[in-house]
């Protein structure tokens with residue numbers, strides 16, 4: 001029948017993974033006792049190793065859920081901390097060190113924590129047992145211990161000593177049983193003493209008569225009885241004692257020699273239970289008994305939980321299976337679909353528009369610098385300025401000056417580094433589009449995957465940036481010396497530049513409106529502008545202008561006024577140039593010196609066309625081919641070592657789905673195991689344990 005405990009412990013551990021299982025609880029043996037009652041010594045003698053944290057100031061701060069696995073094939077004894085991913089620790093002093101550190105990780109202010117440490121020990125010499133070591137009860141809080149420590153320990157123990165757990169109540173023989181905190185606690189939750197085993201330690205410290213009397217105690221009768229032990233190990237010093245792995249043998253030798261030297265009190269006729277070996281046997285029997293008695297209710301409860309889980313699975317997810325792999329694959333498909341849609345909508349025309357837009361701005365810069373320049377003088381150094389637009393120089397087509405101006409402007413355009421500008425403009429547009437695609441895709445909920453995709457895009461784009469940029473520059477070389485414009489290109493330039501000027505005009509007017517709002521209205525702005533205009537002409541003295549302003553206007557207001565005057569003048573010029581571009585004179589290519597706007601626009605278009613041809617072949621097509629592969633390879637790198645599960649669980653909706661599927665699978669597994677047990681053990685069920 002002993003196989004039940006092993007299987008049930010396995011089931012218990014599986015059920016713990018299911019999480020929050022309220023209805024299914026399988027019993028464990030909970031060890032309680034006052035500090036120094038010998039609790040650690042008893043546990044260590046059961047396990048056969050010294051592994052618990054020691055030291056005068058060392059109190060257990062977290063429950064240790066200890067699973068002992070009888071493993072006949074284990075060549076050496078070893079421990080595992082499954083939650084920490086620490087496996088096969090054969091050095092028990094290392095286990096002790098780990099436990100000490102885990103214990104210390106609870107801040108002193110918190111006193112104790114109910115977050116258990118899981119430790120599994122495999123050995124051919126241990127019985128299958130599920131034990132929980134709890135902090136020892138303290139009588140009076142020590143000098144350096146927080147006041148509520150006593151209460152917190154007691155509350156923590158109360159949580160664990162509930163049924164169906166079996167209570168191992170440790171009391172020392174040299175302390176009156178009436179004062180045993182462990183027995184007092186057990187009485188509160190198990191008043192009839194049905195699931196408490198009394199362990200009396202330090203039997204060697206009282207005389208045999210008294211010891212035997214305790215073991216047959218009638219004052220606190222326990223159905224599972226008392227066992228007397230002597231679990232003191234030969235003295236060793238140091239915080240981490242050297243583990244001999246032979247603790248049980250030593251202890252039981254000592255016990256035998258003591259108990260057999262008092263046959264009247266402890267011999268077979270005395271009908272008392274003594275010795276750690278007896279205690280171990282008792283624990284195995286009691287746990288097995290308790291587990292078997294729980295077999296049917298546990299089976300029923302798991303059935304119910306599984307039914308509920310299956311129902312939820314149907315209602316919430318229509319029984320749709322879910323794995324992290326499937327989720328990643330679906331997310332990738334979804335993203336690729338979006339990407340293909342983007343790829344078919346972003347090509348030469350879009351690149352042309354982007355690059356031409358950027359060059360339009362450069363054209364405007366050239367025009368402003370060479371043709372429209374009408375600097376606004378600093379107020380304090382008012383310079384004589386042309387009075388109105390009529391004063392602006394007219395481009396006399398015969399004047400070599402204007403020839404030079406246009407040639408320089410055109411050459412400046414071709415030499416501004418169109419290669420770099422083009423690759424940068426397109427690369428950042430593609431990057432922005434990809435980032436936007438990601439934000440529309442399922443990856444939006446996964447910050448790290450999002451970053452991987454974004455980085456994949458910039459890597460692929462950056463790979464080609466230099467060669468593309470150089471290639472463009474090379475192909476533009478002829479234009480750097482001369483640009484030959486056809487009449488048709490001129491015509492297109494004329495139409496296009498009208499739009500560019502209009503947009504620029506709108507911007508000026510928009511900025512003007514903003515200024516009006518900032519200074520507090522149109523009227524106010526007008527006043528400042530009038531002042532600025534006057535000052536510029538030298539009509540009024542402004543020597544007095546200081547950091548605090550002039551003419552009753554603050555310095556900040558004057559700055560706004562200057563800005564407004566600049567915008568107004570620029571708007572006037574643009575208006576005038578729009579008219580010029582539309583005029584009859586600008587119809588013909590021959591008059592190009594009159595119409596620098598049209599000529600430069602046509603040049604910009606030529607540059608754009610050549611650059612786009614290159615960009616398409618060198619950069620965009622390459623990107624479309626390589627980017628999806630790069631994303632897949634970078635994502636799969638990220639999914640290693642638990643990354644896939646972490647990724648899928650970032651999305652709360654998927655996490656819930658995955659949890660439910662996992663829960664269902666675990667419950668099915670547990671049910672299969674427990675039903676197998678029920679069939680095998682049906683004959684044994686209900687067997688009572690007599691001691």
Ligand code: GDP
Nearest residue numbers: 035036037038039040041201202203230231232
């Ligand atoms: P805990 O605080 O309840 O875990 O108690 P320990 O197991 O650390 O034991 C407290 C002290 O009692 C230690 O010095 C042990 O060596 C000693 N001790 C434990 N069991 C026995 C025993 O059966 N006989 C004697 N004489 N001393 C014991």
